[in-house]
Amino acid sequence: MSAEIYPKSTRELADLRRSLAPETEAAFQAFSKAVFSEGALSAKTKQLIAVAVAHVTQCPYCITGHTKAAQRAGASAQELMEAVWVAAEMRAGGAFAHSTLMLNTLDDRKS
Template identity: 80%
Template sequence: MSNEMYPKSTLELAQRRRELEPKCEAAFQAFSQVVFADGALSSKTKQLIAVAVAHVTQCPYCIQGHTKAALRSGATAQELMEAVWVAAEMRAGAAFAHSTLMLDVVERSTS
């Protein structure tokens, strides 16, 4: 990554994580493999969902990793971009939907 805020993910850092907590690391890796395996949803679809979610959570490591995994699963650039647009709509929609909380406070405050 070119952004200095986030260190580049390296094999050495991954190894250090494994050394610090090997049982949790192994459990997380096993969980991840099960989650992203073909099932009712294809691995490709799951990776497209992951790319969209990564954009909503704004995790640069997840965006990069799941984009690569989606491409390996056969996703196209167009499918990836469409997934990002779905994420953008959901994030904007959530902000809009939560306006009901603001309106409720306004209503109670002015009554």
Template identity: 65%
Template sequence: MRQDLAPDQLGAFQQFSNQAFAKGTLDVRTKQLIAVAVAHVTQCPYCIRSHTKAARKAGASREQIMEAIWVAAEMRAGAAYAHSLLALDTMRQEDGKES
């Protein structure tokens, strides 16, 4: 159906995707491990499935895939931790107004 509704855009996206995952400075396995991690951060179930399969096909071990997922988890948790400074700063400003 996507092909029927927007064939040019679909073709351009597929070409972009193929190029993004082609061997370059980074090998395909590394790119797929990155994709597995990003898919977990964006929480896309379709991407998790497809890039996990692609990573395995590219030679990634189960341990490497799990390690990439742990990196994603740390980055997501790290963002919440880092952004807590906004809440702390807001509370500090509010405390200053009450004085």
């Protein structure tokens, strides 16, 4: 058994995934290309957002891939770390904000 938690993403696995649903794969690749192209947001900014979101969704493949893409787009290590801190704050902020549900439930139990 491998010591890896997640299997390595290999060309063979990518080819298999593509062969099992080629039209969907092509549509996803076109969508991804459109999303990450220059627009109102720079490609670098989009990749920094992707790195932050990848940390919230906890996708190791996305973290690795989008970190490399962000670096290719010109992002520095400091910018990447700030993006991760923004993600961490937003994740914590979501838990804090949702405490309203718990507090309202406590109030409901009193009545």
